[in-house]
Amino acid sequence: MILIIDDDNIVRSSLLFMLKRAGYEAKAVTGPREAMDVVRVEAPELILMDMNFSLSTSGEEGLTLLKQVKLFRPDVPVILMTAWGSIQLAVQGMRAGAFDFITKPWNNAALLQRIETALQLSPPSAGTPAGPALKLDRGHIVGSSKGLTAVLDTVARIAPTNASVLVTGESGTGKELIAEAIHRNSRRASQPFVKVNLGGISQSLFESEMFGHKKGAFTDAVADRTGRFELADQGTIFLDEIGDLDLSCQVKLLRVLQDQTFEVLGDSRPRKVNVRVVSATNADLRRMVGEHTFREDLFYRINLITIHLPALRERREDIPLLARHFADRQAEANGLRRTDFSADALQFLSALPYPGNIRELKNLVERTILVSNKPVLDAADFEAQYQPREAGGSPEKTGAFAGMTLNEIERQTILQTLDSYKGNLTQVAAALGISRAALYRRLEKYGISVND
Ligand SMILES: Nc1ncnc2c1ncn2[C@@H]1O[C@H](COP(=O)(O)OP(=O)(O)OP(=O)(O)O)[C@@H](O)[C@H]1O
Numbered sequence: 001m002i003l004i005i006d007d008d009n010i011v012r013s014s015l016l017f018m019l020k021r022a023g024y025e026a027k028a029v030t031g032p033r034e035a036m037d038v039v040r041v042e043a044p045e046l047i048l049m050d051m052n053f054s055l056s057t058s059g060e061e062g063l064t065l066l067k068q069v070k071l072f073r074p075d076v077p078v079i080l081m082t083a084w085g086s087i088q089l090a091v092q093g094m095r096a097g098a099f100d101f102i103t104k105p106w107n108n109a110a111l112l113q114r115i116e117t118a119l120q121l122s123p124p125s126a127g128t129p130a131g132p133a134l135k136l137d138r139g140h141i142v143g144s145s146k147g148l149t150a151v152l153d154t155v156a157r158i159a160p161t162n163a164s165v166l167v168t169g170e171s172g173t174g175k176e177l178i179a180e181a182i183h184r185n186s187r188r189a190s191q192p193f194v195k196v197n198l199g200g201i202s203q204s205l206f207e208s209e210m211f212g213h214k215k216g217a218f219t220d221a222v223a224d225r226t227g228r229f230e231l232a233d234q235g236t237i238f239l240d241e242i243g244d245l246d247l248s249c250q251v252k253l254l255r256v257l258q259d260q261t262f263e264v265l266g267d268s269r270p271r272k273v274n275v276r277v278v279s280a281t282n283a284d285l286r287r288m289v290g291e292h293t294f295r296e297d298l299f300y301r302i303n304l305i306t307i308h309l310p311a312l313r314e315r316r317e318d319i320p321l322l323a324r325h326f327a328d329r330q331a332e333a334n335g336l337r338r339t340d341f342s343a344d345a346l347q348f349l350s351a352l353p354y355p356g357n358i359r360e361l362k363n364l365v366e367r368t369i370l371v372s373n374k375p376v377l378d379a380a381d382f383e384a385q386y387q388p389r390e391a392g393g394s395p396e397k398t399g400a401f402a403g404m405t406l407n408e409i410e411r412q413t414i415l416q417t418l419d420s421y422k423g424n425l426t427q428v429a430a431a432l433g434i435s436r437a438a439l440y441r442r443l444e445k446y447g448i449s450v451n452d
């Protein structure tokens with residue numbers, strides 16, 4: 001049974017109608033006292049709760065009720081309803097243990113989807129036998145360490161739901177691979193998987209990229225363009241490097257994620273989409289929330305579930321398997337014989353620090369195979385190719401700036417740095433000691449396009 005708590009008659013009756021039509025048993029009460037009576041005796045499976053009771057404008061009453069409910073039934077998922085203007089209240093509620101929140105006026109389809117997700121993810125109540133272990137299509141994910149196995153178990157459990165997932169971990173730990181695995185193992189597998197690198201989209205192009213535009217919507221809009229959200233409809237959108245999004249774009253993103261509705265630039269008709277959101281970052285979003293550089297409401301919205309990928313140095317037992325895997329794949333791709341590793345080679349590989357994680361191991365294996373061109377590789381072969389990363393890793397400076405204007409020097413420096421960091425704008429901005437926004441302004445000013 002789903003319990004609705006709201007002091008508004010119309011809200012109660014329309015929610016009851018919607019839930020019953022969707023096949024749920026539901027019950028509605030008007031306030032905290034009646035709510036606690038039901039919570040005590042009837043054990044609802046899910047609670048849909050208004051935060052703004054008319055008695056208190058602060059929302060204090062709603063928060064208190066939530067805390068009581070959680071004390072009494074910690075496992076029952078609670079979905080909060082707040083007005084868009086009082087989203088801060090929803091955030092406080094999430095901290096107090098709510099499962100999810102939705103803003104009024106709500107969108108029925110989006111709300112039903114969140115209810116379904118909450119029910120799927122809530123632990124089975126005592127007495128219900130646990131379902132059969134889910135089978136996972138691993139794709140090319142290699143490894144048998146505890147850390148990776150735990151990650152894959154979580155993927156198997158949450159992939160079939162519509163829950164938003166945040167994949168965290170250092171650079172090169174396989175976040176993108178995991179995001180793809182979530183999609184491949186979901187009910188959306190036959191629908192599109194659309195990857196967006198938020199680190200590579202400038203603030204000025206964000207809306208046009210994500211939501212699309214009509215021809216003539218702005219000066220450079222020479223033709224209609226379909227946005228990423230529309231391309232991902234019915235499927236999954238992968239928001240990579242979400243920590244790179246600046247605050248103004250964060251608000252715009254939050255809006256779509258709340259309502260699954262957006263507007264194409266130059267066309268004011270709202271469009272509906274059904275998109276599952278998987279995000280990834282190597283930034284510490286919690287810290288960014290504390291520093292007010294990442295919105296807390298967006299953080300909760302993208303982060304119903306967190307999957308953290310351990311660094312490679314925390315799962316060294318995977319190293320021999322991974323090395324084998326990369327060697328075999330390279331041999332396959334080039335039609336060559338497979339390369340073997342001596343025992344001391346595997347020992348050497350297993351002991352490296354890997355600040356670049358699996359990507360670093362992959363590059364090292366591939367480079368060593370190419371350069372050494374031997375059937376069996378020794379520790380010495382790897383040692384010769386190993387390039388320990390220096391702290392800071394700033395690119396070398398040339399002294400050849402004589403005769404150039406300041407602008408030319410700046411342009412040149414940016415181009416070189418782009419080259420050194422293979423176009424990774426976060427790293428380029430960091431190396432140049434400027435913000436990403438400042439970097440974008442300069443890229444625009446000098447007409448540098450990052451795709452080339
Ligand atoms: N468990 C694994 N098995 C096989 N290959 C892997 C595994 N994990 C990562 N890789 C490979 O390592 C490389 C880096 O992985 P991926 O791009 O997913 O990392 P990432 O965490 O998204 O990195 P970044 O933060 O730099 O974007 C890819 O080539 C990927 O295929």
Ligand SMILES: [Mg+2]
Pocket residue numbers: 175176240280
């Ligand atoms: Mg990645």
